[in-house]
Structure formats: C-alpha cells, structure tokens
Amino acid sequence: xxxxxxxxxxxxxxxxxxxxxxxxxxxxxxxxxxxxxxxxxxxxxxxxxxxxxxxxxxxxxxxxxxxxxxxxxxxxxxxxxxxxxxxxxxxxxxxxxxxxxxxxxxxxxxxxxxxxxxxxxxxxxxxxxxxxxxxxxxxxxxxxxxxxxxxxxxxxxxxxxxxxxxxxxxxxxxxxxxxxxxxxxxxxxxxxxxxxxxxxxxxxxxxxxxxxxxxxxxxxxxxxxxxxxxxxxxxxxxxxxxxxxxxxxxxxxxxxxxxxxxxxxxxxxxxxxxxxxxxxxxxxxxxxxxxxxxxxxxxxxxxxxxxxxxxxxxxxxxxxxxxxxxxxxxxxxxxxxxxxxxxxxxxxxxxxxxxxxxxxxxxxxxxxxxxxxxxxxxxxxxxxxxxxxxx
Amino acid sequence: xxxxxxxxxxxxxxxxxxxxxxxxxxxxxxxxxxxxxxxxxxxxxxxxxxxxxxxxxxxxxxxxxxxxxxxxxxxxxxxxxxxxxxxxxxxxxxxxxxxxxxxxxxxxxxxxxxxxxxxxxxxxxxxxxxxxxxxxxxxxxxxxxxxxxxxxxxxxxxx
Numbered sequence: 221x222x223x224x225x226x227x228x229x230x231x232x233x234x235x236x237x238x239x240x241x242x243x244x245x246x247x248x249x250x251x252x253x254x255x256x257x258x259x260x261x262x263x264x265x266x267x268x269x270x271x272x273x274x275x276x277x278x279x280x281x282x283x284x285x286x287x288x289x290x291x292x293x294x295x296x297x298x299x300x301x302x303x304x305x306x307x308x309x310x311x312x313x314x315x316x317x318x319x320x321x322x323x324x325x326x327x328x329x330x331x332x333x334x335x336x337x338x339x340x341x342x343x344x345x346x347x348x349x350x351x352x353x354x355x356x357x358x359x360x361x362x363x364x365x366x367x368x369x370x371x372x373x374x375x376x377x378x379x380x381x382x383x384x385x386x387x388x389x390x391x392x393x394x395x396x397x398x399x400x401x402x403x404x405x406x407x408x409x410x411x412x413x414x415x416x417x418x419x420x421x422x423x424x425x426x427x428x429x430x431x432x433x434x435x436x437x438x439x440x441x442x443x444x445x446x447x448x449x450x451x452x453x454x455x456x457x458x459x460x461x462x463x464x465x466x467x468x469x470x471x472x473x474x475x476x477x478x479x480x481x482x483x484x485x486x487x488x489x490x491x492x493x494x495x496x497x498x499x500x501x502x503x504x505x506x507x508x509x510x511x512x513x514x515x516x517x518x519x520x521x522x523x524x525x526x527x528x529x530x531x532x533x534x535x536x537x538x539x540x541x542x543x544x545x546x547x548x549x550x551x552x553x554x555x556x557x558x559x560x561x562x563x564x565x566x567x568x569x570x571x572x573x574x575x576x577x578x579x580x581x582x583x584x585x586x587x588x589x590x591x592x593x594x595x596x597x598x599x600x601x602x603x604x605x606x607x608x609x610x611x
Numbered sequence: 612x613x614x615x616x617x618x619x620x621x622x623x624x625x626x627x628x629x630x631x632x633x634x635x636x637x638x639x640x641x642x643x644x645x646x647x648x649x650x651x652x653x654x655x656x657x658x659x660x661x662x663x664x665x666x667x668x669x670x671x672x673x674x675x676x677x678x679x680x681x682x683x684x685x686x687x688x689x690x691x692x693x694x695x696x697x698x699x700x701x702x703x704x705x706x707x708x709x710x711x712x713x714x715x716x717x718x719x720x721x722x723x724x725x726x727x728x729x730x731x732x733x734x735x736x737x738x739x740x741x742x743x744x745x746x747x748x749x750x751x752x753x754x755x756x757x758x759x760x761x762x763x764x765x766x767x768x769x770x
Contacts, residue, residue, distance in 0.1 A: 247767060568770075589629070
C-alpha cells in the first residue's frame with residue numbers, strides 16, 4: 221500500500237514563486253553575466269573570519285544560551301547606541317539564524333488567526349508567506365515610483381482596520397533601494413501613535429544608505445516601545461553564509477520570540493556568534509569601506525541606466541536599483557527572459573517582489589564596476605535591438 | 612583628486628568618462644585632472660600586474676639585502692642611483708635596520724641573478740656585503756592575491 225502525504229493546507233496554498241521557471245532558466249545558462257544577486261560580492265573581512273577560526277581552534281563548539289552569547293548581545297546593544305543612537309539592554313536582544321528567522325519569529329510571536337499585517341510592496345519575498353504560516357492575513361500597501369517608493373501616511377491610513385496588528389517597515393528597501401528619512405518616518409509614526417499597531421522594522425540594509433544616514437522608527441520616542449528592529453550581519457559585514465541576525469525591542473516580544481526560537485532552533489551557530497563579536501568590536505571601518513564602494517557603483521549604474529532610456533529613480537539605500545522598463549512595452553518577466561536569452565544577462569523581474577513590481581526590473585550592484593560595465597553594455601545593445609527610441 | 616587616484620590605483624583602465632560618472636563630476640574636468648597628475652608625476656606609470664607563474668614557470672625573483680658605504684655629501688643617493696639604474700633592479704628601497712638597501716630583482720634563471728650579484732653588484736666599491744634570498748612562491752603582489760583563483764562563489768541569483 222502506498223502512502224500519500226496530506227500536506228498542511230497553508231503550506232500547500234503558499235504559491236511557489238511565480239518566476240521559478242525564469243530562475244531555472246538562469247541556472248541552466250552557461251556563462252551568463254548576473255546582476256541578480258542579493259548578497260555582497262565582498263568576502264567577510266579577514267579579521268572576522270579569523271575570529272571564527274580561532275573560536276573553532278579553542279573548541280568553542282557547544283550550544284550557546286538560547287538568546288545568544290551574553291557578550292554578543294552586549295555588543296549588539298553597544299552597536300545600536302554607537303551607530304543609531306538607540307539604547308537597549310541585553311534582555312531586549314535575541315540572536316537569530318539570519319534576519320529572516322527574526323522576521324518569522326516576530327510575526328509568529330505577534331500574529332493570531334485573522335490578524336492583518338500591513339506590508340509595503342514591492343518588497344522582499346518572505347513577509348507574505350510568513351504571515352500566512354502564522355494564520356494571519358497579509359495586506360499589501362503598494363508604494364509608487366512617484367513617491368520614490370516610500371510608504372506615505374495616506375496609503376497607510378487607507379489600509380488600517382480594527383484587525384490590523386502589525387506594520388512591516390522594510391526600509392532601506394529590497395528591491396527598490398528606497399529609504400525613508402526622518403520626516404517621512406515621523407509622518408508614519410503620527411498615524412500609528414493612536415493605534416495598537418506594532419511595527420516590525422526590517423533594517424537589514426540599515427548600514428547601506430548613501431548621502432543620508434538611516435533613521436529608524438524606533439528613534440521616534442513614542443515608537444520605540446512598539447517597534448521590533450530586525451537586523452543582521454549579512455549585508456553590513458558581508459556575512460551572508462554565516463547565517464546570523466538579531467532582533468531588538470521590548471522584552472515582552474523578545475521573550476515570546478525566544479520561546480519559539482528555543483524550540484525551533486535552540487541557538488544560532490556558535491562559530492558565527494564569536495565571529496560576530498569581532499565584527500561588532502572592530503568592524504566599523506569595514507562597513508564604511510564597503511558602503512563607499514557600493515556608492516561608487518550606484519552612481520555609475522543609475523547614470524548609465526537613465527542615459528540608455530531605462531528611467532531609474534535615485535535609490536539611496538541597499539544595493540539595488542529598480543528601473544522602469546515600461547518604455548520597452550514588455551512585461552517584466554518577458555524583458556528578463558529575452559535579455560537572458562539574447563544577451564546572457566540575468567536581472568530579476570520586478571514581479572518577483574509582488575505584482576506591483578510589474579514594469580520594473582531589479583538590478584543589483586553587488587558587483588565590480590567591470591562586471592557592471594559589461595552587463596550594461598549588453599543591456600544597451602538589447603535595448604537598441606528592441607528599437608527603443610528614448611532620445 | 613584623491614578619489615580619482617584611489618579609483619585608478621585599483622583599476623587604471625577606467626576611462627575618464629566612467630570616473631566622472633562614478634564621482635558625479637564633469638568628464639572634461641576629470642580628464643584635465645588626470646592629465647595634470649600624469650604631468651606632475653603623481654601618476655608615475657600605468658602598468659599591468661602580471662602573474663608570471665601562469666606564463667613562464669622559469670622566472671626567478673630574489674630579494675637582495677645590501678650593505679653599502681654612504682658617500683660624503685651625497686649620503687646614500689649616489690650609491691642608490693648607481694644600483695637602481697641597472698635594468699635588472701625591479702624595485703629598490705632604503706631601509707632602516709640591519710642593512711641599507713633592499714632590492715627586488717627578476718631573472719630568467721638562478722644564473723641570471725647570480726651573475727648580477729657577483730658581476731655587477733658586489734664588485735661596486737661602495738657595496739660592503741650582499742645577502743640574496745630567492746623567492747619560492749608569490750602569494751600576493753601589489754595588493755593582488757595570486758595564490759588562489761578568485762571566483763564568484765555566489766549563487767547566480769538570489770533575492
């Protein structure tokens with residue numbers, strides 16, 4: 221007798237990413253130039269890798285406390301004080317397996333069946349399924365190019381209902397590269413202050429802003445207590461493979477998240493935690509150096525895209541730009557497929573980040589200027605062959 | 612200006628136009644500054660960094676420590692000039708510590724280098740002694756790592 225699994229309704233109903241086929245296509249293509257990666261091209265700085273190696277040499281191979289090494293949690297508090305002017309104590313910190321786990325935990329800790337979660341879109345791909353897995357209802361708020369892809373107070377107000385439990389604030393944004401400044405964040409805080417809505421501020425790209433320093437909603441005094449900040453080491457310190465992130469915020473939520481974390485994960489990888497202590501203690505200069513490299517590439521990329529006719533708003537954060545391809549008359553996915561087939565250049569269709577990404581593509585600049593130049597030359601050829609006339 | 616140098620030091624094939632875009636400056640202005648730096652010698656030369664091991668396994672590199680007698684009035688300068696003018700000398704530094712001059716030299720065989728030391732260098736009146744160390748392997752040169760082929764280990768696309 222053969223056995224058939226009866227999968228959970230929720231898992232079964234989560235749509236596999238609609239662009240799976242496109243991704244497979246990229247995987248099969250030999251010698252393609254990719255501008256489609258969402259992680260730094262830098263290798264983790266040597267002193268941080270060395271700290272990881274030394275911890276292994278010393279035999280530090282055991283579990284840590286569920287919430288993470290005390291030393292690390294203290295360093296995370298120092299880091300927030302030093303770089304973002306925010307005070308937390310070690311009981312308000314949880315060390316997680318990447319920022320992604322912290323997002324999942326925070327949603328699970330807060331959302332009950334039927335609760336609505338507001339998600340500005342286009343955005344990173346995990347919020348919607350995480351909310352569904354927690355039996356919540358994802359409510360997208362479409363951000364627009366005319367607003368520089370920020371969340372406006374008007375759009376926020378429109379979507380608030382008595383069932384709204386949580387607002388996800390994903391800035392600096394993947395895929396648009398949008399950031400929100402102090403005044404824009406304060407306008408959001410103004411809408412929230414008379415509600416019971418909590419905020420999950422995903423600040424994984426908080427160190428990567430250009431021209432303006434990142435301003436967290438937790439920097440607004442009345443907002444700090446209702447905000448959980450999610451961050452991590454992946455982007456700022458080029459540590460994606462170490463899988464280490466954190467959440468900071470009110471102890472009642474952090475404790476609830478720790479409860480789930482304890483049963484699902486136990487503790488984040490020990491080697492990574494020791495390396496992260498070194499990153500926080502001696503890594504500020506690495507952040508500045510990498511950020512300045514990204515900034516050079518960003519300026520080059522935006523200028524060239526605009527000149528070749530792909531209108532591109534000036535993204536000031538993360539390492540992505542989100543140009544419009546409407547001038548070509550193609551759908552995002554078709555544009556990306558044809559570009560790959562004809563020119564062997566891979567970029568990501570905007571629709572991978574929500575339906576509202578239609579008409580755009582995401583281009584990552586986590587690449588050397590040389591690679592970016594090569595890819596852009598090919599995109600330019602592609603546009604010419606399409607007969608795009610932008611002058 | 613410093614920003615331009617930093618970019619060129621990393622990749623001297625960047626065009627003035629590219630640099631102008633990266634730094635949000637005017638192309639003509641960048642061209643002018645580069646020209647000025649070339650003329651004043653701030654930019655001494657544009658060269659490729661070659662990993663010769665991949666072309667020719669037979670090349671030999673050596674580091675020679677040289678003790679010399681400085682000369683009245685001229686100090687080390689004249690002595691140094693006599694030595695660095697030899698085309699075999701790849702780079703040369705005046706050092707503090709146990710010896711005076713550090714010379715890097717490149718030859719096709721061990722004999723080339725031996726010949727240089729015994730016939731050209733040691734015979735100079737101002738040279739008191741030499742100590743030659745052969746390079747067994749080059750791991751890193753001018754900030755470029757030779758030891759491993761650096762490839763992009765990332766997945767082709769990710770969110």
